[in-house]
Amino acid sequence: MLAIAAAVIGGTSLFGGRGSVWSALLGMLVIQSIQTDGLNLLNM
Secondary structure, eight states: OHHHHHHHHHHHHTOOOOOHHHHHHHHHHHHIIIIIIIIHHHHO
């Protein structure tokens, strides 16, 4: 599920669009920063 979310956040369309590896990596970076920094700020 995280891989699909990373691709979508990176800009790949779910309806047969084209994407690149770099955009998926950017999406994964966004997800990872939200998980680590966001949860630390909430003391979870």
